[in-house]
Amino acid sequence: MRELRGALIGCGFFARNQMHAWAGIPGVSIVALCDRDAARLDDMGESFAVAARFTDAAAMLREVRPDFVDIATTAPSHRALVELAASLAIPAICQKPFAPTMDDARAMVEACERAGVPLMVHENFRWQSPIRAVRRCLASGEIGAPFFGRVSFRSAYDVYAGQPYLAEGERFIVEDLGIHALDIARFLFGDVTRITARTRRVNPRIRGEDVATMLLDHEAGFASVVDCSYATRLETERFPQTLIEIDGSEGTIRLDEGYRLTVTGPDGTRHEDVSPPLLPWASRPWHNIQESVALIQAHWAQALRAGTEPDTSGRDNLKTLALVEAAYLSAAAGSSLDPREV
Ligand code: NAD
Ligand code: 89Y
Missing domain, CATH: 3.30.360.10 (Dihydrodipicolinate Reductase; domain 2)
Structure with a gap:
């Protein structure tokens, strides 16, 4: 089984669930964290023993070159972060709501498809x-x-x-x-x-x-x-x-x-x-939602390894x-x- 090294952007309220879920998925580790709020970043880094911490997403992705990035920020930042991942050919998961507008969402799907990069929306319900x-x-x-x-x-x-x-x-x-x-x-x-x-x-x-x-x-x-x-x-x-x-x-x-x-x-x-x-x-x-986070993330790891489209791909989520x-x-x-x- 291919080991997957992930990086997470956005160390806020919900990302903690995503970090716990990653910790329970065999063969996946989160090797770097990013948040522009240094206090939140350190808090998450200490909780999950992740030493590589960045306040700038581009710097993190360029330096760490993870196998995927998990974007757990709120919608206004999604397009820039997904396009950044696509520009570096890094597969991306993006939290819901996918984008503030349909134009943004379509541009994100197109950027990833052009780059040949898998994109999944964290539509876990x-x-x-x-x-x-x-x-x-x-x-x-x-x-x-x-x-x-x-x-x-x-x-x-x-x-x-x-x-x-x-x-x-x-x-x-x-x-x-x-x-x-x-x-x-x-x-x-x-x-x-x-x-x-x-x-x-x-x-x-x-x-x-x-x-x-x-x-x-x-x-x-x-x-x-x-x-x-x-x-x-x-x-x-x-x-x-x-x-x-x-x-x-x-x-x-x-x-x-x-x-x-x-x-x-x-x-x-x-x-x-x-x-x-x-x-x-x-x-x-919250356990109902929390279990679904573990299941969707396991699905992502499986799809990434198999080279298959995740169920809630960016293209699917446009609908x-x-x-x-x-x-x-x-x-x-x-x-x-x-x-x-x-
Ligand atoms: P939050 O505001 O608590 O956390 C977001 C974090 O992202 C903040 O710490 C902020 O500093 C950081 N951030 C924002 N832009 C950034 C950037 N460009 N670079 C680095 N860091 C950046 O938000 P939250 O409540 O954790 O929600 C995050 C997303 O999760 C939202 O879109 C929300 O809708 C979604 N959410 C999903 C579920 C679910 O079940 N799928 C449940 C709750 C929240
Ligand atoms: O943000 C929401 C979500 O996605 O699930 C429940 C929630 O946390 C509050 O409505």
């Missing part, structure tokens, strides 16, 4: 084991042909405490969280021909929208609803669970609160606990990002539109 259990069940044909889907994420969890920038942007929930739910809808039900979205802000202390309700028409010929909210106070806080409903010609699938999977088919109903494992470094309630963009356009105009036209 579809790697959550409960979501994969739903997909396996759907693919088995047990519930027949789907005619309705719902992907739902409703919570009042204080995400602003760990990620204060989420309260400050003009855009919030569709770009930050809805992006994952939209990607799950693509993963389960296929690509989308039309989207209708309505958004609103409930929490007066934030700038962007914290509620979105979206209707998707899928190429497969049926519709799904994707709804998300960070203004939904429930008896039991569900963060960060995505709930799923699928109705098919022969039965139904439900992924309910507490990771309870219920499948009703021609032969009756079965229940399964599809709770994600609590990895040694993980903590509740998820187009849904985000189309959702904002739809909500602003009160209309519906074809995401392939944005």
Whole structure:
């Protein structure tokens, strides 16, 4: 097995999960770190015993020449960093949201394709084991042909405490969280021909929208609803669970609160606990997301070694990002539109 030497850019809130996950993947080591904030850089370097530390990404990549770079910064820096990696022929992982605009995202995909460099977006929610259990069940044909889907994420969890920038942007929930739910809808039900979205802000202390309700028409010929909210106070806080409903010609699938999977088919109903494992470094309630980080990163290592395209490649993610963009356009105009036209 080829040893892979990685470098990470962005030592902030979420990157810690990525570092823990790399440490658990055989044959992969993170050999250098970069953050323009020296205190954050040192903190991460000390936690994971990485001595090679840089405050400048270009200097790090030129000096270290890693086998890949893991870009864990927020969206405004993504294009410059991905293009930097492409210019040095270094395969890159880029956190979601892939880019602030479709033009940036397309330019990033083109830069990597021109350089012959693999590019994966860290779109990890579809790697959550409960979501994969739903997909396996759907693919088995047990519930027949789907005619309705719902992907739902409703919570009042204080995400602003760990990620204060989420309260400050003009855009919030569709770009930050809805992006994952939209990607799950693509993963389960296929690509989308039309989207209708309505958004609103409930929490007066934030700038962007914290509620979105979206209707998707899928190429497969049926519709799904994707709804998300960070203004939904429930008896039991569900963060960060995505709930799923699928109705098919022969039965139904439900992924309910507490990771309870219920499948009703021609032969009756079965229940399964599809709770994600609590990895040694993980903590509740984030363990669901944390496991998906470990799984997507293992997938990247495997794809890089095999020379295959990762599932959530930059090119694939253009379709998820187009849904985000189309959702904002739809909500602003009160209309519906074809995401392939944005
Ligand atoms: P953060 O602000 O805590 O950390 C980002 C770090 O990147 C900061 O320390 C900053 O100094 C550094 N940085 C920015 N530009 C840089 C540059 N050009 N060179 C070097 N360092 C630079 O952000 P975060 O909360 O960790 O989020 C990072 C990304 O992860 C966001 O895009 C967010 O949406 C995403 N995220 C993903 C998930 C998921 O499940 N996939 C969960 C949470 C956050
Ligand atoms: O940034 C978001 C993400 O990607 O998953 C959950 C989150 O941390 C807050 O909405």
